[in-house]
Amino acid sequence: MIRFNQFSLARGTKPLFENTTFTLNPGEKAGLVGANGAGKSTLFAVLLGELHADGGDFSIPPNWQIAHVAQETPAADKTALAYTLDGDAALRAIEACIAEASAAHDGAAEGEAHAAFADADGYTAPARAEALLLGLGFTLEQTREPVSSFSGGWRMRLNLAQALMCRSDLLLLDEPTNHLDLDAIVWLEDWLHRYPGTLIVISHDREFLDSVCNVTLHLEQQQIKRYGGNYSQFEILRAQQIALQQSAYVKQQRTVEHLQSYINRFKAQATKARQAQSRVKALEKMEMIAPAHASSPFTFEFRTPDSAPNPMMVMEDVRCGYRGEDGEIPIVDHVMLSIQNGQRIGLLGANGQGKSTLIKTLAGTLEALGGHVREGKGLRIGYFAQHQLETLRPDDTPLQHLARLAPDTREQELRDFLGSFNFSGEMATAKIAPFSGGEKARLALALIIWQKPNLLLLDEPTNHLDLETRHALTMALAQFEGTLILVSHDRHLLRATTDVFMLVAKHRLQEFDGDLDDYRDWLLQHAAGQRAALKEGTASNGADSANGTDSGVNRKEQRRLEAETRQKLAHLKKPLQSRITKIEKEMDALNGEKATLDAFVVDPASYEPEQKSKLTEAIRRQADVNARLETLEAEWLETHEELEQIG
Numbered sequence: 001m002i003r004f005n006q007f008s009l010a011r012g013t014k015p016l017f018e019n020t021t022f023t024l025n026p027g028e029k030a031g032l033v034g035a036n037g038a039g040k041s042t043l044f045a046v047l048l049g050e051l052h053a054d055g056g057d058f059s060i061p062p063n064w065q066i067a068h069v070a071q072e073t074p075a076a077d078k079t080a081l082a083y084t085l086d087g088d089a090a091l092r093a094i095e096a097c098i099a100e101a102s103a104a105h106d107g108a109a110e111g112e113a114h115a116a117f118a119d120a121d122g123y124t125a126p127a128r129a130e131a132l133l134l135g136l137g138f139t140l141e142q143t144r145e146p147v148s149s150f151s152g153g154w155r156m157r158l159n160l161a162q163a164l165m166c167r168s169d170l171l172l173l174d175e176p177t178n179h180l181d182l183d184a185i186v187w188l189e190d191w192l193h194r195y196p197g198t199l200i201v202i203s204h205d206r207e208f209l210d211s212v213c214n215v216t217l218h219l220e221q222q223q224i225k226r227y228g229g230n231y232s233q234f235e236i237l238r239a240q241q242i243a244l245q246q247s248a249y250v251k252q253q254r255t256v257e258h259l260q261s262y263i264n265r266f267k268a269q270a271t272k273a274r275q276a277q278s279r280v281k282a283l284e285k286m287e288m289i290a291p292a293h294a295s296s297p298f299t300f301e302f303r304t305p306d307s308a309p310n311p312m313m314v315m316e317d318v319r320c321g322y323r324g325e326d327g328e329i330p331i332v333d334h335v336m337l338s339i340q341n342g343q344r345i346g347l348l349g350a351n352g353q354g355k356s357t358l359i360k361t362l363a364g365t366l367e368a369l370g371g372h373v374r375e376g377k378g379l380r381i382g383y384f385a386q387h388q389l390e391t392l393r394p395d396d397t398p399l400q401h402l403a404r405l406a407p408d409t410r411e412q413e414l415r416d417f418l419g420s421f422n423f424s425g426e427m428a429t430a431k432i433a434p435f436s437g438g439e440k441a442r443l444a445l446a447l448i449i450w451q452k453p454n455l456l457l458l459d460e461p462t463n464h465l466d467l468e469t470r471h472a473l474t475m476a477l478a479q480f481e482g483t484l485i486l487v488s489h490d491r492h493l494l495r496a497t498t499d500v501f502m503l504v505a506k507h508r509l510q511e512f513d514g515d516l517d518d519y520r521d522w523l524l525q526h527a528a529g530q531r532a533a534l535k536e537g538t539a540s541n542g543a544d545s546a547n548g549t550d551s552g553v554n555r556k557e558q559r560r561l562e563a564e565t566r567q568k569l570a571h572l573k574k575p576l577q578s579r580i581t582k583i584e585k586e587m588d589a590l591n592g593e594k595a596t597l598d599a600f601v602v603d604p605a606s607y608e609p610e611q612k613s614k615l616t617e618a619i620r621r622q623a624d625v626n627a628r629l630e631t632l633e634a635e636w637l638e639t640h641e642e643l644e645q646i647g
Helices: 040-047 080-085 089-103 107-119 122-135 152-165 182-194 206-212 231-243 246-269 274-293 355-363 398-405 411-419 425-429 437-450 467-479 491-497 516-546 552-602 609-646
Strands: 002-011 014-024 029-034 055-059 066-068 170-174 198-202 215-220 223-228 313-324 327-339 344-348 370-375 381-384 455-459 483-487 500-505 508-512
Touching: 002 040, 014 040, 014 055, 014 215, 014 223, 029 040, 029 206, 029 231, 040 170, 040 198, 066 152, 080 122, 080 152, 089 107, 089 122, 107 122, 122 152, 122 182, 152 170, 152 182, 152 609, 182 206, 182 516, 198 206, 206 231, 206 491, 215 231, 223 231, 313 355, 327 355, 327 508, 344 355, 355 381, 355 455, 355 483, 381 437, 398 411, 398 425, 398 437, 411 425, 411 437, 437 467, 437 609, 467 491, 483 491, 491 516, 552 609
Parallel strands: 029 198, 029 215, 066 170, 170 198, 344 483, 344 500, 381 455, 455 483
Antiparallel strands: 002 014, 002 055, 215 223, 313 327, 313 370, 500 508
């Protein structure tokens, strides 16, 4: 088992763990939760042997094989399939032995190595690796493509596939759903249910944690406390403990009373009208999430819209896509949609199918390639894009950002509003450059809410948010009195805030008749059918070639069209790839400086009296470098995601 006993560890001057004790048994699947900066990633570094205790002790069975997801992916020429197979280090070692024995013409050694290869299921390994890649969203053709041809998000999927391929006793996953769409998340959950080893996972996706984990490890106040059960069960147990403290109990009651009064107000107005019934449904969902949110330190509300047209917007035979110098690239075609006041729509569909393209067209940031888009009079759109953080100015303060939107509003009123989003005091007048991704996302939401939109278009709004802020957003959206269209892989947010679902697939938008559980079943069936069809198609093509029944003309035309599309996409991708190269160059330079500063700060000689001013400057510069690196990493990820959206 994994055992921590009176374990203590500090990073620099900051204590992360102080005399904490817990155990984890073989085969248990644990969710590791806690506020950002509490020490979750540090605990992974301890388990991997990269950090050691300052006090107490930690033990793990010495023969255990540990698998984790690499944060970097070399731009290798080897195929995605070969890269995934590298995850099985034992198998690769046996293959090396076979090659060595063969080169030495040692028949006996080669025979032994082949027997070991069979015992290690070497002959089925390519099929197993292929199944992992298909489950994570790769096509059969992509498994044969070089690693260097994939963008950032897809390389992270390759790293995940490699970790899953490893024959591990302990699997460490740090935010594994961040680069996955709902399809791949559903597949990963199914795979982890069958994983026989011990699992520790860091995630802000509560439904993923609920599905996969049977233990919760909570990091708070330098302690790691073990709770039996999944994340929802942990929340209930923790809420009960908090309720024992009088001040927390009073706060909880105030929250519940506020929610109940809102629910009663709407229930009193409910008629048989569909919109009223829809609101009652949403409020019942809000009631469901209230206990989970009662202990959260942060809440906010959407401002009531001044008015709302009905319909909000109508799209007639709209073609959504991109327009470049080489022509048009349609992504979603023949869109027929009438958005009614009060609707709450969740958009479903795999990455790359066009959800973000459709949202951009609705928001007006992407011009429709064809058809007609009509906006209702008085429409006010609040649009949160996946790359919303890029629109913020790093050298400006939260107060300056808000003052630009409301130049005639008193400063105190602006400060009060920012305070409701946890930007109070000096934080309201601090430059946002060193803010975390979550803090910037919170500011971007605050700026949207100030404008009192009556149509909210949210594209993955939770990407940078911790669990507490996700709770606050979920409750606020449940109370929002306008119209909502939401793209998210956070199923808890979708369940609690939307009433109907629409599916973007095969270049079309269509209604999805069912809930998220139906969608999960549909995805699993669809994925199994798709994998079978791909394999069948490969075999069939091979047979046609063998029989000389090559439909060469059709394939030639198909290749011509594919080449034309690739050329258009390459033209759109070029500026993004240039930006990535520039970011990587700056990150390399900063990482070099960071290594020098880190070495100086941990050197005992640096704390001699004569080094005091140099040490002070090094610590200050270290903080600046770390903040800049975090900003660049966020930009790098967001640019890669933008690259993926293009294709």
